Amino acid sequence: MEQHKIDEYNRQHLATHKRKFDFVAEDVKDLDDVLKKLRAFNIAIPSWALGTGGTRFGRFSGGGEPRTLEEKITDVGTIHALNRSSNSISLHIPWDIPENASAIKAHAAQYGLRFDAVNSNTFQDQKDQKLSYKFGSLHHTDKAVRDQAIQHNIDVIKYGVQLGSNALSVWLSDGSNFPGQLNFRKAFQNTLDSLQQIYEALPDDWKMWIEYKPFEPNFYSTTIGDWGQSHLLASKLGKKALTLVDLGHHLPNTNIEQIVSLLLMEEKLAGFHFNDSKYGDDDLTVGSINPYQLFLIFNELVEGMDARGLSHANGIGWMIDASHNVKDPIEDLLQSVEAIKIAYAQALLVDTKALVNAQLNNDVAKAQETLQAAYRTDVRPLIAEARLREGGALDPIAVFREQEVRKSLIKQRGDKTQATGL
Ligand code: LRH
Numbered sequence: 001m002e003q004h005k006i007d008e009y010n011r012q013h014l015a016t017h018k019r020k021f022d023f024v025a026e027d028v029k030d031l032d033d034v035l036k037k038l039r040a041f042n043i044a045i046p047s048w049a050l051g052t053g054g055t056r057f058g059r060f061s062g063g064g065e066p067r068t069l070e071e072k073i074t075d076v077g078t079i080h081a082l083n084r085s086s087n088s089i090s091l092h093i094p095w096d097i098p099e100n101a102s103a104i105k106a107h108a109a110q111y112g113l114r115f116d117a118v119n120s121n122t123f124q125d126q127k128d129q130k131l132s133y134k135f136g137s138l139h140h141t142d143k144a145v146r147d148q149a150i151q152h153n154i155d156v157i158k159y160g161v162q163l164g165s166n167a168l169s170v171w172l173s174d175g176s177n178f179p180g181q182l183n184f185r186k187a188f189q190n191t192l193d194s195l196q197q198i199y200e201a202l203p204d205d206w207k208m209w210i211e212y213k214p215f216e217p218n219f220y221s222t223t224i225g226d227w228g229q230s231h232l233l234a235s236k237l238g239k240k241a242l243t244l245v246d247l248g249h250h251l252p253n254t255n256i257e258q259i260v261s262l263l264l265m266e267e268k269l270a271g272f273h274f275n276d277s278k279y280g281d282d283d284l285t286v287g288s289i290n291p292y293q294l295f296l297i298f299n300e301l302v303e304g305m306d307a308r309g310l311s312h313a314n315g316i317g318w319m320i321d322a323s324h325n326v327k328d329p330i331e332d333l334l335q336s337v338e339a340i341k342i343a344y345a346q347a348l349l350v351d352t353k354a355l356v357n358a359q360l361n362n363d364v365a366k367a368q369e370t371l372q373a374a375y376r377t378d379v380r381p382l383i384a385e386a387r388l389r390e391g392g393a394l395d396p397i398a399v400f401r402e403q404e405v406r407k408s409l410i411k412q413r414g415d416k417t418q419a420t421g422l
């Protein structure tokens with residue numbers, strides 16, 4: 001994406017933007033601070049989201065999908081050039097294997113990208129794999145299978161070290177499909193023991209993010225099924241182990257913002273896999289179904305991080321985990337990043353003093369008014385302004401379409417490409 005094309009688009013639309021920006025900016029108390037925070041905020045892009053996702057019933061490629069890790073990085077580079085808020089990429093191994101780490105690192109650096117958490121995969125069998133994960137990996141009844149899965153995680157850490165990453169993200173599909181299939185206690189103890197061995201291989205400045213999920217692919221029990229089980233493991237393992245919250249990994253109506261608040265308080269919040277859902281782990285575009293929930297989560301984050309004097313931009317993993325099956329993946333990711341920034345900006349606008357007063361006085365209506373006043377503010381011009389000041393596009397999707405980026409990707413890569421991943 002050539003910078004002059006972005007600049008040209010911005011020049012043409014500057015007057016309209018200015019009018020909208022001035023209108024909303026007038027009522028923002030700490031405008032400079034809000035813009036500074038929005039400019040610093042970045043969200044990692046998962047390497048598996050750049051191809052069109054599928055379901056178990058089918059997969060419909062959109063064309064021009066990245067065929068290699070280099071091409072995936074190039075696409076993240078396009079996203080980052082447009083929104084200036086996606087300066088890192090998270091790899092899933094072995095879907096993406098950085099064989100030549102220094103060349104991959106240099107390719108990413110060209111676009112101003114670094115590597116976020118590396119994800120291990122012991123939920124599928126790979127072609128030349130000796131033992132099967134059909135009945136689980138780190139929790140398996142057979143020590144040889146556990147050892148194989150432990151070794152895979154250690155290999156993933158090694159790749160991550162070469163890339164300059166500093167976190168290992170572990171999601172296990174381990175569980176059972178029928179009552180009686182599994183001894184819960186032994187499965188949990190095996191998992192803990194396996195994670196302990198992986199934990200020992202973590203470099204000093206690394207973290208282990210433990211993801212939970214209530215069901216799928218197992219439909220009776222999941223060994224790390226909820227935040228309690230993840231937190232139990234993380235607290236037994238030690239300071240470097242933390243709980244990762246994937247928004248899609250909750251039973252319907254779970255109060256995710258409350259979970260986030262307590263994990264943050266306990267210094268056990270690893271970060272997020274952002275997505276949205278109506279039914280289960282739908283992996284829909286962030287903010288497409290329940291943007292109010294997203295805002296409430298950010299409200300807890302801003303409040304909790306400010307209380308602990310934490311920088312919003314660092315210290316927590318911000319990552320998208322979605323892989324859409326009908327949209328253009330680049331447009332989908334641009335929308336997701338935008339939705340996250342909208343929720344964040346709205347949370348920054350909450351009148352904290354008024355909210356604290358309302359809470360102290362048990363003024364329930366005032367508390368709701370205060371939150372919703374921020375939520376119902378159209379903050380999009382603030383985000384556009386922050387993006388503009390970083391050199392990004394006032395409207396990233398409009399530029400992507402105007403420049404016919406997908407068309408040229410199809411021309412370069414072909415119409416029938418299929419990226420590795422989900
Ligand atoms: C599991 C999950 C986990 C995987 C990713 C591909 O549902 O959220 O994070 O690594 O999907």
Ligand code: MN
Pocket residue numbers: 171211246273321
């Ligand atoms: Mn996830």
Ligand code: MN
Pocket residue numbers: 246248249281321
């Ligand atoms: Mn998921």
